[in-house]
Amino acid sequence: MIKILQVNNLKKYFSIEKIFSEKEKIVKAVDGVSFSIKKGQIAAIVGESGSGKTTLARCIAGIEIPDEGEIFFEGKLLDFSTKEKRRKIQYIFQDTYGSLNPRIKTGDILAEPIRYHFNLSGEKLKEKVKEFLKKVGLNENFIKNYPHELSGGQRQRIVIARALTMEPKLLIADEPVSNLDVSVQAQILQLFLELNLKDKITILIITHDLRIVYNLADYVIVMKDGKIIESGKTDTIFLNPKSDYTKNLLCSIPNSPYKNQK
Amino acid sequence: MRNIIEIKDLCVNYKISSNEKIYALKNINLNIKKGETVAVVGESGCGKSTLAVSMIKLLPENAEIFGSIKIDNEEILDKNNQQLLDIRGKKIGMIFQEPGASLNPVFSIKEQIEETIKIREKISNKDVLKNIGLNLLKEVGIKDEKRVYESYPHQLSGGLQQRVMIAIALSLSPEILVADEPTTSLDVTVQAQIIELLKKLKIKRNLTTILITHDLHLALELCERIVVIYAGEIVEDGFIRxxxxxxxxxxxxxxxxxPDIKKKIKKFKVIKGEFPDMKENFKNCSFSGRCEFSKAKCRRYQPEVVRVGKNYVKCFYPLKG
Structure with a gap:
């Protein structure tokens, strides 16, 4: 299979300026990370908070500019100079409420990017908006709602629909279900699976919930302190974890079957 | 074993406007024996947190509360705030979801732990207070207790903050510990540590522990008895593994x-339909709209609680298992 994304030796450091101390503290959020994702895969980045998974994803999406290293997307070195390139990688944030403008109706939230990227207007635009709503399992009446009138799960669907309007090749989802109820989580995750299956979108999901990873992802990247500890096919990582860190993560799953094996 | 908590026909409504009410809890009957570990499981908005705060009568002003809650045979709902002090903290200790929000950011951990003991136990000797405080921190598994004792909340990680909250909850030696989503904002590994700590404390102090959570697996990790709440009603209560x-x-x-972690299916099962509107008082089974086994009777009448095996189930057609 073709690699859709290749990351080589990526580094992103943040310096924390202390006004009254001489020394500058540097946080190595991403510290020399290399991996690749194949086209059509669902990959997952797991790790404790502070392990650099979000920073890594933000670098790939072009929200952060890496200090060192290269990112190849569809075989070409990534730069975000044109809107065409930007379009193909979309990002879904954890906080659905913060991702949507509270003063704009959901229909307009979806219409804006479509108008901008596809030069559609009038009836055609409306049709397109409804098409995307349908794709994420919402009916067309939702175009008249404001974000606060929707439930968390519905808002996350709108956020996903907005990302899909760009017809992305790679969808990055940063903890997309951690704010949602268990029953709603399953619905959103099923939607991700369907998007991957039907629309052949490659998905990179960041999560700390290993139960989700096991059932969703084909490929797993385990991160700690900005470095990749282990990566491989989901089954390999779960059945035969090499590092103690991964084993510890697996044992930490509530009601984990791994605990007895320790 | 005697019942330490006896809840009978408890109903809690929240008034949201002159003619609208949210029926948060409906006819809750729940007995908990001393030393038992019980998990209350349900989706958000099902009333599980309302049940937790009802036990110490810490409800907001717009709440109406009916029925009876007896702790050690004493009726809670008749007590005024002064009398409730004997219950709050001393009988029932409570841990809340967000440790960061529960701790006061401008006071050190030392002050926050000592304040409770100073006021409630009427101890004023500084050395004695410090000794009690440090021992509490040690008990909740904090290794460098001296540093933590002098720290401010923002200097501590989420896991440490939650341990401090547990220490404060235990400071008046309660018999019952109610943990309302104690690990939701924490990392998986830290979550496992906190659950391990709760297990240890339960045995060491012979605590009656009530865990409120939406995570069924977390509940199974700590508790034997599971109480499942749906739309303000207990739908099942029993020993579920x-x-x-x-x-x-x-x-x-x-x-x-x-998602199962033993068998990979690459599919996420969903419960069809939406959580019901809590502004209605149901005349039928609250789950009938989403239930895959529901029949005409379920949509028309309210089921009674029946005993199936070791469990109590509120259903016309309980599953055989």
Whole structure:
């Protein structure tokens, strides 16, 4: 299979300026990370908070500019100079409420990017908006709602629909279900699976919930302190974890079957 | 064993406007024995946190509360705030979801732990207070207790903050510990540590522990007895270890929507439909609209609680398991 994304030796450091101390503290959020994702895969980045998974994803999406290293997307070195390139990688944030403008109706939230990227207007635009709503399992009446009138799960669907309007090749989802109820989580995750299956979108999901990873992802990247500890096919990582860190993560799953094996 | 908590026909409504009410809890009957570990499981908005705060009568002003809650045979609902002080903290210790929000950012941990003991136990000797405080921190598994004792909340990680909250909850030696989503904002590994700590404390102090959570697997990790709440009603109460022990369709569905880690299926099962509107008082089974086994009777009448095996189930057609 073709690699859709290749990351080589990526580094992103943040310096924390202390006004009254001489020394500058540097946080190595991403510290020399290399991996690749194949086209059509669902990959997952797991790790404790502070392990650099979000920073890594933000670098790939072009929200952060890496200090060192290269990112190849569809075989070409990534730069975000044109809107065409930007379009193909979309990002879904954890906080659905913060991702949507509270003063704009959901229909307009979806219409804006479509108008901008596809030069559609009038009836055609409306049709397109409804098409995307349908794709994420919402009916067309939702175009008249404001974000606060929707439930968390519905808002996350709108956020996903907005990302899909760009017809992305790679969808990055940063903890997309951690704010949602268990029953709603399953619905959103099923939607991700369907998007991957039907629309052949490659998905990179960041999560700390290993139960989700096991059932969703084909490929797993385990991160700690900005470095990749282990990566491989989901089954390999779960059945035969090499590092103690991964084993510890697996044992930490509530009601984990791994605990007895320790 | 005697019952330490006896809840009978408890109803809690929240008034939201002159003619609208949210029926948060409906006819809750729950007895908990001393030393038992019980998990209350349900989706958000099902009333599980309301149940937790009802036990110490810490409800907001717009709440109406009916029925009876007896702690050690004493009726809680008749007590005024002064009398409730004997219950709050001393009988029932409570841990809340967000440790960061529960601690006061401008006071050190030392001050926050000592304040409770100073006021409630009337101890004023500084050395004695410090000794009690440091021992509490040690008890909740904090290794460098001296540093933590002098720290401010923002200097501590989420896991440490939650341990401090547990220490404060234990400072008046309660018999019952109510933990309302104690690990939701924490990392998986830290979550495992906190649950391990709760297990240890339960044995060491012979605590009656009530865990409020939406995570069924977390509940199974700590508790034997599981109480499942749906739309303000207890739908199942009993000893549940897996989907096979579930007799109520909702409990079974809850098991199924959580991805399995033993068998990979690459599919996420969903419960169809939406959570019901809590502004209505149901005349039928509250789960009937989403239940895959529901029949005409379920949509028309309210089921009674029946005993199936070791469990109590509120369903016309309980599953055989």
């Amino acid at each position: 897996s989907a096979k022990d579930a007799h109520h369709p909702y409990t079974k569905a809850l098991f199924e929507i959580i």
